Amino acid sequence: MRIGFGIDFHQLTEGRDLWIGGVKIPHHKGALGHSDADVLLHAICDALLGALALGDIGVHFPNTDATYKDIDSKILLQKSYDLIKARNYRVVNIDSSICLEAPKIKKYSDQMRQVIAGILEVTIDDVSIKATTTEKMGFVGREEGLVAYATVLIKPIS
Structure with missing residues (x-):
């Protein structure tokens, strides 16, 4: 089994x-x-991508390439997963956290889990999405940005 960690800010x-x-x-x-x-x-x-040491999202989908301008990130997730499957691995589970002050996203989390599970060919019970705030501290607390963290466990396809 392999584990990967991801983080992103916007x-x-x-x-x-x-x-x-x-x-x-x-x-x-x-x-x-x-x-x-x-x-x-x-x-x-x-x-x-990190779970198999394949670089990061910027290596595969650079922001200097007009192909990816305004692209739906579900397509990027599918393409990333295709790279994993091509190396004979599948997702076991995902644990993730989103850090933002507003809006509150709890009522959307099951829908997010369903979208992600559908792309990654797992069940909704294999996708965890948590949310937190920074208690008004830092750029997240000032509502200038948001952050997400994700950990993914993958295993070889038997």
Whole structure:
């Protein structure tokens, strides 16, 4: 078995949609990025790639490549998972945390889990999504940005 860890950060800004875990979350700010800036899916991509020492999301989907401009991060997650499957591995489970002051995302977490589970060919019970705040401290507390962390366990396909 192999384990991978991923982390991603994005600024929050007016005039952008807020995508987290493949779900559009109603909010007056959205994440700024080259793609749709889905911080959770990006962290999971990095965790998958890291589990097999394949580099990071920027190596495979560089923000200098117009192909990935405004791309749906569910596509990036699928492509990352395809790299894992091509090396004869599958996902066992995912544990993740999102750090943001607002909006509260608990009511969207099951939908996020379902999206991620569907792409990664696991059950919703294999995907954990937790959320926390920074108690008003730092850039997250000032609602200037958000962070996601993900740990992924993979094993060879038997």
